[in-house]
Amino acid sequence: GPASAQNEQFIPGLVYRTGAYAPNGIPWANGVADYYNLINERDGGINGVKILYEECETAYATDRGVECYERLKGKGSGAPFVNPLSTGITFALIEKAPVDKIPVISMGYGRSESRDGSVFPWVFPLLGTYWSAADIIVQHIAKKEGGLDKLKGKKIVLVYHDSPYGKEPIALLTERAKMHGFEFTPLPVTHPGVEQKATWLQIRQSRPDYVLLWGWGVMNSTAIKEAAAVGFPREKMYGVWWSGAEPDVRPAEDGAKGYNAAMLQHGAGKFAIHDDIKKFVYDKGKGATKWDEVGEVLYNRGMINAMLNIEALRIAQKKFGNKPMTGEQARWGLENLTLTAEDVKRLGFEGLIRPIKVSCADHEGTRAGRIQQWDGKEWKVVSDWYESDDKVLKPMVEAAAKKYAEEKKITPRDCSKEN
Amino acid sequence: MVLFAALTLAQLSGAKDVATASFVGAGAVVAGTAGLLALAGWHRARAARESRPPGARLQVSIGLACAVLGGVLAAAFSGRGWPMWLALPATALVMVALAYGIERLVLRRLVNQEGIILFMATLGIAHFIDGAGQTIWGSDIYKVDLGLPKDPIFLLSGVFEGGLLVEPTDLIAAGIAGALVISLALFFQKTRTGRALRAVADDHAAAQSVGIPLNQIWLVVWTVSGLVALVAGMIWGAKLGVQFSISLIALKALPVLILGGFTSVPGAIIGGLIIGAGEKLSEVFLSPVLAKTFDLAGGGIENWFAYMLALVFLMVRPQGLFGERIIERV
Amino acid sequence: MTVAQASPAADAATPILAVSNVEVIYNHVILVLKGVSLQVPDGGIVALLGANGAGKSTTLKTISCLLRAERGDVTKGTVTYRGERVDQLTPNELVRRGVIQVMEGRHCFGHLTVEENLLTGAFIHGNNRRQTAEDLEKVYHYFPRLRQRRASQAGYTSGGEQQMTAIGRALMSRPRTILLDEPSMGLAPQLVEEIFEIVQRLNTEQGVSILLAEQNTNVALKFAHYGYILENGRVVLDGDAAALRENEDVKEFYLGMAGEGRRSFKDVKHYRRRKRWL
Amino acid sequence: MARAAHATGEVLLSLENISLRFGGVKALTDISFDIRKGEIRAIIGPNGAGKSSMLNCINGFYHPQEGRITYKGVTRRQMRPHQAAEQGIARTFQNIALFKGMSTLDNIMTGRNLRMKTGLLAQALHWGPAQREENEHRAFVERIIDFLEIQHIRKVPVGRLPYGLQKRVELGRALAAEPELLLLDEPMAGMNLEEKQDMCRFVLDVNDQFGTTICLIEHDMGVVMDISDRVVVLDYGKKIGDGTPDEVKASPDVIAAYLGTSH
Amino acid sequence: MLYREAGQFKTSYSADQAIFPILQDRLFVIALIVLAFLAPVALAAAAPGLAQYLFTEILIPFLVFSLAAVGLNILVGYCGQVSLGTGGFMAVGAYAAYNLWLRVPLVNDLIIVFLFGGLMAAAVGILFGLPSLRIKGFYLAVATLAAQFFLDWIVARVKWLTNYSSSGSVAVGNLTVLGIPIDTPMARYLVILAVVVVLTLVAKNLVRGHIGRSWMAIRDMDIAAEIIGFRPLRTKLLAFAVSSFYVGVAGAMYGFLRLGAWEPLAFDINRSFAILFMVIIGGLGSILGSFLGAAFIVLTPIMLNQLPGWLGLHMSTALISHLEFMIFGVMIVFFLIVEPHGLARLWAIAKEKLRLWPFPH
Numbered sequence A: 001g002p003a004s005a006q007n008e009q010f011i012p013g014l015v016y017r018t019g020a021y022a023p024n025g026i027p028w029a030n031g032v033a034d035y036y037n038l039i040n041e042r043d044g045g046i047n048g049v050k051i052l053y054e055e056c057e058t059a060y061a062t063d064r065g066v067e068c069y070e071r072l073k074g075k076g077s078g079a080p081f082v083n084p085l086s087t088g089i090t091f092a093l094i095e096k097a098p099v100d101k102i103p104v105i106s107m108g109y110g111r112s113e114s115r116d117g118s119v120f121p122w123v124f125p126l127l128g129t130y131w132s133a134a135d136i137i138v139q140h141i142a143k144k145e146g147g148l149d150k151l152k153g154k155k156i157v158l159v160y161h162d163s164p165y166g167k168e169p170i171a172l173l174t175e176r177a178k179m180h181g182f183e184f185t186p187l188p189v190t191h192p193g194v195e196q197k198a199t200w201l202q203i204r205q206s207r208p209d210y211v212l213l214w215g216w217g218v219m220n221s222t223a224i225k226e227a228a229a230v231g232f233p234r235e236k237m238y239g240v241w242w243s244g245a246e247p248d249v250r251p252a253e254d255g256a257k258g259y260n261a262a263m264l265q266h267g268a269g270k271f272a273i274h275d276d277i278k279k280f281v282y283d284k285g286k287g288a289t290k291w292d293e294v295g296e297v298l299y300n301r302g303m304i305n306a307m308l309n310i311e312a313l314r315i316a317q318k319k320f321g322n323k324p325m326t327g328e329q330a331r332w333g334l335e336n337l338t339l340t341a342e343d344v345k346r347l348g349f350e351g352l353i354r355p356i357k358v359s360c361a362d363h364e365g366t367r368a369g370r371i372q373q374w375d376g377k378e379w380k381v382v383s384d385w386y387e388s389d390d391k392v393l394k395p396m397v398e399a400a401a402k403k404y405a406e407e408k409k410i411t412p413r414d415c416s417k418e419n
Numbered sequence B: 001m002v003l004f005a006a007l008t009l010a011q012l013s014g015a016k017d018v019a020t021a022s023f024v025g026a027g028a029v030v031a032g033t034a035g036l037l038a039l040a041g042w043h044r045a046r047a048a049r050e051s052r053p054p055g056a057r058l059q060v061s062i063g064l065a066c067a068v069l070g071g072v073l074a075a076a077f078s079g080r081g082w083p084m085w086l087a088l089p090a091t092a093l094v095m096v097a098l099a100y101g102i103e104r105l106v107l108r109r110l111v112n113q114e115g116i117i118l119f120m121a122t123l124g125i126a127h128f129i130d131g132a133g134q135t136i137w138g139s140d141i142y143k144v145d146l147g148l149p150k151d152p153i154f155l156l157s158g159v160f161e162g163g164l165l166v167e168p169t170d171l172i173a174a175g176i177a178g179a180l181v182i183s184l185a186l187f188f189q190k191t192r193t194g195r196a197l198r199a200v201a202d203d204h205a206a207a208q209s210v211g212i213p214l215n216q217i218w219l220v221v222w223t224v225s226g227l228v229a230l231v232a233g234m235i236w237g238a239k240l241g242v243q244f245s246i247s248l249i250a251l252k253a254l255p256v257l258i259l260g261g262f263t264s265v266p267g268a269i270i271g272g273l274i275i276g277a278g279e280k281l282s283e284v285f286l287s288p289v290l291a292k293t294f295d296l297a298g299g300g301i302e303n304w305f306a307y308m309l310a311l312v313f314l315m316v317r318p319q320g321l322f323g324e325r326i327i328e329r330v
Numbered sequence C: 001m002t003v004a005q006a007s008p009a010a011d012a013a014t015p016i017l018a019v020s021n022v023e024v025i026y027n028h029v030i031l032v033l034k035g036v037s038l039q040v041p042d043g044g045i046v047a048l049l050g051a052n053g054a055g056k057s058t059t060l061k062t063i064s065c066l067l068r069a070e071r072g073d074v075t076k077g078t079v080t081y082r083g084e085r086v087d088q089l090t091p092n093e094l095v096r097r098g099v100i101q102v103m104e105g106r107h108c109f110g111h112l113t114v115e116e117n118l119l120t121g122a123f124i125h126g127n128n129r130r131q132t133a134e135d136l137e138k139v140y141h142y143f144p145r146l147r148q149r150r151a152s153q154a155g156y157t158s159g160g161e162q163q164m165t166a167i168g169r170a171l172m173s174r175p176r177t178i179l180l181d182e183p184s185m186g187l188a189p190q191l192v193e194e195i196f197e198i199v200q201r202l203n204t205e206q207g208v209s210i211l212l213a214e215q216n217t218n219v220a221l222k223f224a225h226y227g228y229i230l231e232n233g234r235v236v237l238d239g240d241a242a243a244l245r246e247n248e249d250v251k252e253f254y255l256g257m258a259g260e261g262r263r264s265f266k267d268v269k270h271y272r273r274r275k276r277w278l
Numbered sequence D: 001m002a003r004a005a006h007a008t009g010e011v012l013l014s015l016e017n018i019s020l021r022f023g024g025v026k027a028l029t030d031i032s033f034d035i036r037k038g039e040i041r042a043i044i045g046p047n048g049a050g051k052s053s054m055l056n057c058i059n060g061f062y063h064p065q066e067g068r069i070t071y072k073g074v075t076r077r078q079m080r081p082h083q084a085a086e087q088g089i090a091r092t093f094q095n096i097a098l099f100k101g102m103s104t105l106d107n108i109m110t111g112r113n114l115r116m117k118t119g120l121l122a123q124a125l126h127w128g129p130a131q132r133e134e135n136e137h138r139a140f141v142e143r144i145i146d147f148l149e150i151q152h153i154r155k156v157p158v159g160r161l162p163y164g165l166q167k168r169v170e171l172g173r174a175l176a177a178e179p180e181l182l183l184l185d186e187p188m189a190g191m192n193l194e195e196k197q198d199m200c201r202f203v204l205d206v207n208d209q210f211g212t213t214i215c216l217i218e219h220d221m222g223v224v225m226d227i228s229d230r231v232v233v234l235d236y237g238k239k240i241g242d243g244t245p246d247e248v249k250a251s252p253d254v255i256a257a258y259l260g261t262s263h
Numbered sequence E: 001m002l003y004r005e006a007g008q009f010k011t012s013y014s015a016d017q018a019i020f021p022i023l024q025d026r027l028f029v030i031a032l033i034v035l036a037f038l039a040p041v042a043l044a045a046a047a048p049g050l051a052q053y054l055f056t057e058i059l060i061p062f063l064v065f066s067l068a069a070v071g072l073n074i075l076v077g078y079c080g081q082v083s084l085g086t087g088g089f090m091a092v093g094a095y096a097a098y099n100l101w102l103r104v105p106l107v108n109d110l111i112i113v114f115l116f117g118g119l120m121a122a123a124v125g126i127l128f129g130l131p132s133l134r135i136k137g138f139y140l141a142v143a144t145l146a147a148q149f150f151l152d153w154i155v156a157r158v159k160w161l162t163n164y165s166s167s168g169s170v171a172v173g174n175l176t177v178l179g180i181p182i183d184t185p186m187a188r189y190l191v192i193l194a195v196v197v198v199l200t201l202v203a204k205n206l207v208r209g210h211i212g213r214s215w216m217a218i219r220d221m222d223i224a225a226e227i228i229g230f231r232p233l234r235t236k237l238l239a240f241a242v243s244s245f246y247v248g249v250a251g252a253m254y255g256f257l258r259l260g261a262w263e264p265l266a267f268d269i270n271r272s273f274a275i276l277f278m279v280i281i282g283g284l285g286s287i288l289g290s291f292l293g294a295a296f297i298v299l300t301p302i303m304l305n306q307l308p309g310w311l312g313l314h315m316s317t318a319l320i321s322h323l324e325f326m327i328f329g330v331m332i333v334f335f336l337i338v339e340p341h342g343l344a345r346l347w348a349i350a351k352e353k354l355r356l357w358p359f360p361h
């Protein structure tokens, strides 16, 4: 009835469950759906405000994604935020966010300079941007080689999805290459990424020391198979955190053994939160998938994404009251999103993520990551925590944000005056 | 252009780092698979054509939708624990049934229509197959285990560093492709049905008037191409896994087709060789140079190189290398 | 209006082919045949005459079931062949029953050679090599010019050669009934005579029935036993060929003999308002 | 029997030693003849004799390997067909070559394209000169439509017309160009007697009224002998006769090769 | 007898050659255009939320793609040259417009920017139209793919074109026409509508004049056309130029007024196919068909996607989109079987029936 509708928080879900990227899109979407479901089943909503979640299929296409957004943004209580799960869609929605006053959450993807909240007040690349990811991988490689100075003269190749997603890390890697004197070559792969023969022949010919992989969907497994086919050692391949899940390595079978990928903090596996998911969702037959698939890398990522969304709303509710939040209110919540170690533990995410603190100046919140390796059966964490080096990143972020502001004729906020 | 091929060959065999020569092997294989893909579209394309050059004869993408379907089906059957020798014929059966269905429901109602209309209709069918396939089998990447050897073989690695890369799957694929190409050629040129098929391609109405049953011809065409597509799908699947939605890859076969000439079998092979080798070589050698010289954001010229190559060829020979003369009469 | 009521052909017990009261509409809206009835007796030669656009070709295509491919529909009436209704068959089923049409405007398979074109005519006979070879020989005997051009692509042959190919191709199917649409068009005069002689021979020697749409009324009525005159989608006159030849109107409009014999083309000084039956 | 009073006797087009081969096929071998201004010239011969190929050479569609073509006193070797059209040569085709998707009116209007000059911009606005020009040419075309008695099919797509009417529309399209030399390839095939009479009348009138020179291929000997001034006879690429209808009719070669005894 | 033209006599050739010679048609089209301008404005006042979705996701894409389809129809439907490079030409239009807008601040009026985009696309179109003299039919279709992929590649690789954006994505803002800011969906819609109406009238004028006839002649029988005096290359190039101009303007409008921020992928090969589908489904050689086809291709997936929701059916997102695929495929085939010449022809037959109504023929 209308009374309950008033107390329902509508949340749109831009997902893809078909097409070339479905193998990766599906587990993520399942994680999100299950977590919202858990909140409703276990807690009766966020402080009593029930979640009304609606998915819309984007097929990873920007125009379809925008159509979904336009369709859903005004539904029910109105969308408090949107998670595009595609860098292309993120780019398009960034333009709409200030007008519609709906924050865009791009957790672990999107536009790297958008972490600068003074120019991008509506965009939240939580947990890490591609520049962070690339930086972490470079640090790891340097460590293996015995120091950043040892990178001199090395050859590093980036095999990337030819889209804004794949192109993001190029700026940072170019910068790092200049700093440390390694040779950096970007090699594009066209959508959907099943045609990589020439790319890998080129790699075979130039024999780089390392290959970084910025792929998504079928492109990932194809890259690993092609690497095996030309005999490039998988131990020297490093994927971004979107190229480090089960669907990426399983089709390559033994060929994937030794392949590495950066972690967006978390890996696969079942943690405290999964007990609740089992008890309140799966045991009631309301799960979005099979129980076996719960706990996969991308499933967990979806869950974390949903959790951060909810916690931001919860924080906003503290200020604005226990009712459905609007985009502007949710934005305040996001900008003040702080989770301490205790909070993380209380929420059942210990072992999945570390504490996070978002602020006006830093919409990323934290930029830590590790490296994992596929041993043929499962992912194993093989490194300590790294943190992307803000000495390198910050000037780049500021320069890029400044250029954006100039192009768009935006006057940046002064973050020192906020909070 | 032949000169170009010759030059690259010379360059390769003369090169110190003969590892690059692996591209020749790779080229041949790409050619093989491309030729195969090409064929998946070939006879359909022929069948759709009319005496006036029709708008388009692009029935290839559906071929690939079929190919993928074939691969997925075979994988799905064998995934259920069916042995390959059972899964394969079962898949083949499904393909024939599909051909029958398509003929019954669609093609017989579109007799005597222009090529471009048929092309459009087949894309509609491809959409349907895509959707239906994903509903039934999901969007996962399926592997097809044909038991082919997977590990790359490095020949002559004692002689020079890196050796010569040969992928056994590719060799087998090339072999199968060659065999298919030749048997199809014989089928088209020498048999009664093949002749009827070509007649239908020229003029539907006249073919009907002499008693060639269009329905049966369509069925044959779709079955044969379904089976060829199945083989293509299997090989593709064995190498890289199959998933729906990769059908656009079929576009890769087009330059081969037009370069070789639509109706020619040696055309498919030689066109495949030229395109395959040209495309890969250009990507490996030309693309980095281009990217450096013009300060581009990466190379990736292989996407258009094959088409440009084909375009340049066509400017010289509009009917492709071995294609039939385009009949221009009044 | 029937000229000769009691024609022997018409009462021959059962006609091999009977079209009764057919109405044909193209594209759902263009009404072309408005109730055409005609009969072809077994072993008869029947001519279908009429001006451009009268509906001759449409009638033939109705019989041979080729209409559907042109988005035409038979909305009324029936076609029976040997007592069996055939209007719902596919063209190839009809060819198997022995009815074949030679289409107006040649319609050769341009990319096939002349010989391959002929061979497609034998499609319904399967892989009977000996029979095919015999038939091929026969066609080459009828049309020696085709033997010379056997290996060239039909698309490159001259108009007349294509016409011969189309007729030869139909003969390859060993038909029992032939529907000929303007066979004489574009053929040299000698060849026209030859073709009609061939037709007559098929008719007398093998008993093949023939329905012939023809503009060359002179020749058509010379060889046919019976004729129908079609105008505006209706049969306006029918009768024995001999009777038609003597009909005054036919003489004037179709044979060009108004009383005093053939008039020179040059002397027809004015466009005559035609007299119409309808 | 010199019929055409206006035939000046001046040579409009002359062909000298034309030879044309397609691979092994000799379509024309060493053929010479001429066409005089204002006459009706017929080409006859058995099927495959090379008549249509001859016309194709005249209007530049085929390029003979040997020989010279002189038109209006200018000798040319290679030319594109549209150049021939620009010089005033129009034709009809043996296998009807109308623009099937267009109406009768539009088909005939295409015949006037060479005389339509307004540019893209004026056309885009369809204003002033563009509209005026369109109307002027439309008026001319309507006269042709009246002349050929095809008013009732003005707006019908020609693909739907019966064969005979298509032939007439094709003649209309050629006439619309107001050619000096009109090439007709079997204009009367597929017509009955009455229609042939009409067609002959059209041809004669065009020749009379506009002084258009006509070169015509036809298998109906009645038509050829009645209306043409001079006849060329081809046989398998060779010229076997040339002269007035009476001369040709009497030539034993021609009788043997083509006419037979029945005519 | 509803649709009766009896009694409507034309007294001049101009009247007979008018765009809509039949009175009913003329009234209908005028009413439609007026409605297109006014109704949305009214709606925007009444239901702003719905109106916004209607503008940005339905009407704007529909109009933009209609314009692209009109352009492609000129090339494919009227001139018979099949092209699969539409996406590439749209990209040229969009990026040319972007660069003019970015680099020459003096001319920031959208109309000039779009014109420039269109003209650049026309120039590139002429370049890629050159092979059409020798290459025909299917071979040409494949050759135009070279244009598609090459242009795609150029805009993705030449950094200058995207103003050295690290992701290859560009964005525009602060748009004006004649000094009026274009910032609401309705304003964007009205700009697009005005451009589309004007260009459609121009297209209609072109195809009914001698230029249109020269295109159709080349399409129907190029050899005969050449023999009666058309110059094939010139005619074809003109078609390529005009078509690419339309497509380029559509591309610029798509980038500026629909997306606001875009990447080369927005103009990939799928776009080319989609627009070709519109042209074929709508009806080759019909301006009206371009609009019907665009409506079909833009609306059908959106409707199918939302249908289960409207019906109150609960289905998984995956199932809905698979069904959408299947039904869309079936609809394409269905319409082709009913009328291979497209929706426009279907409409024409309906009109013809109306004219005869209540009699069957």
Ligand SMILES: Nc1ncnc2c1ncn2[C@@H]1O[C@H](COP(=O)(O)OP(=O)(O)OP(=O)(O)O)[C@@H](O)[C@H]1O
Pocket (backbone or CB within 6 Å): C026, C027, C030, C032, C050, C051, C052, C053, C054, C055, C056, C057, C058, C059, C070, C104, C215, D159, D160, D161, D162, D163, D164, D165, D190
């Ligand atoms: N496919 C078609 N669509 C629409 N109308 C058609 C079609 N085919 C023929 N018609 C119309 O049907 C009528 C009869 O045509 P048909 O071809 O049967 O005449 P015909 O007697 O054979 O003439 P001709 O002697 O010129 O060959 C004509 O008016 C023609 O316009």
Ligand SMILES: Nc1ncnc2c1ncn2[C@@H]1O[C@H](COP(=O)(O)OP(=O)(O)OP(=O)(O)O)[C@@H](O)[C@H]1O
Pocket (backbone or CB within 6 Å): B328, B329, C156, C157, C158, C159, C160, C161, C186, D022, D025, D026, D027, D045, D046, D047, D048, D049, D050, D051, D052, D053, D054, D094
């Ligand atoms: N483009 C071509 N390629 C190959 N052979 C050709 C070509 N054009 C004509 N021929 C051949 O040249 C010869 C003459 O053909 P043409 O069409 O001129 O004959 P025609 O005298 O017009 O005969 P018909 O009266 O049958 O139309 C024929 O044998 C034909 O096959």
Ligand SMILES: [Mg+2]
Pocket (backbone or CB within 6 Å): C056, C057, C058, C104, C181, D162, D163
């Ligand atoms: Mg006829």
Ligand SMILES: [Mg+2]
Pocket (backbone or CB within 6 Å): C158, C159, C160, D051, D052, D053, D094
């Ligand atoms: Mg001829």
